[in-house]
Amino acid sequence: MDPETAGITGARRFVPEGRLSLGRLASAATNCRGCPLWRGASQVVFGEGSRTAELMLVGEQPGDREDRDGRPFVGPAGLELNRILDETGIERNRLYVTNAVKHFKFHREGKRRIHDKPTRNEVKACRPWLDRELELVQPRAVVALGATAGRELFGPGFRVTRHHGQFLENGPAEISVGTIHPSAIIRARDPDREAYREMLTGDLCAVIERLSS
Ligand code: URA
Ligand code: SF4
Numbered sequence: 652m653d654p655e656t657a658g659i660t661g662a663r664r665f666v667p668e669g670r671l672s673l674g675r676l677a678s679a680a681t682n683c684r685g686c687p688l689w690r691g692a693s694q695v696v697f698g699e700g701s702r703t704a705e706l707m708l709v710g711e712q713p714g715d716r717e718d719r720d721g722r723p724f725v726g727p728a729g730l731e732l733n734r735i736l737d738e739t740g741i742e743r744n745r746l747y748v749t750n751a752v753k754h755f756k757f758h759r760e761g762k763r764r765i766h767d768k769p770t771r772n773e774v775k776a777c778r779p780w781l782d783r784e785l786e787l788v789q790p791r792a793v794v795a796l797g798a799t800a801g802r803e804l805f806g807p808g809f810r811v812t813r814h815h816g817q818f819l820e821n822g823p824a825e826i827s828v829g830t831i832h833p834s835a836i837i838r839a840r841d842p843d844r845e846a847y848r849e850m851l852t853g854d855l856c857a858v859i860e861r862l863s864s
């Protein structure tokens with residue numbers, strides 16, 4: 652068996668059809684076995700936010716803290732994101748915030764759980780959940796945070812450095828933009844850190860401006 656695809660059957664058969672609430676969709680995701688990532692994680696971390704959100708943010712996958720709390724972007728990357736949202740005047744509770752992959756992928760180093768990048772197959776396996784979130788919320792704008800979400804939403808040619816902040820034609824919403832992941836700001840060294848922060852802030856501001864025009 653190909654180790655890249657072993658155990659990956661995809662989320663589709665776990666995703667309920669028909670009209671349903673975001674709450675019911677999220678609770679269906681607790682039973683997902685569409686790829687092996689559920690095994691190591693504590694719980695599913697589904698998207699959350701307003702069903703009438705005009706703006707949806709899509710990250711990569713939950714981190715250690717999100718895995719423990721069961722909510723997206725509540726760890727260090729979430730704090731960085733909140734800080735930037737504050738600066739841009741966006742209220743987080745008016746957004747819908749989710750991830751390309753709904754279970755935490757990691758390896759252990761001693762007691763610590765270190766984030767591992769999800770494979771393309773894992774992202775693909777999880778995509779039916781994201782499609783359903785998009786269908787129910789129907790945001791006017793979608794912003795991919797980082798390369799994983801960007802490639803999934805805009806195609807394999809998407810490069811954060813080259814394409815960030817551009818209004819892309821091939822995205823899932825009227826306004827489709829990719830930008831850096833807030834964790835890139837945390838990882839950056841000092842002179843770059845502020846530039847990264849400005850990049851994410853600027854890209855989000857451009858989306859807000861477009862939304863209100
Ligand atoms: N990083 C992500 O991409 N998503 C989260 O929810 C947390 C960290
Ligand atoms: Fe299902 Fe996605 Fe979790 Fe894999 S990561 S088990 S596809 S919810």
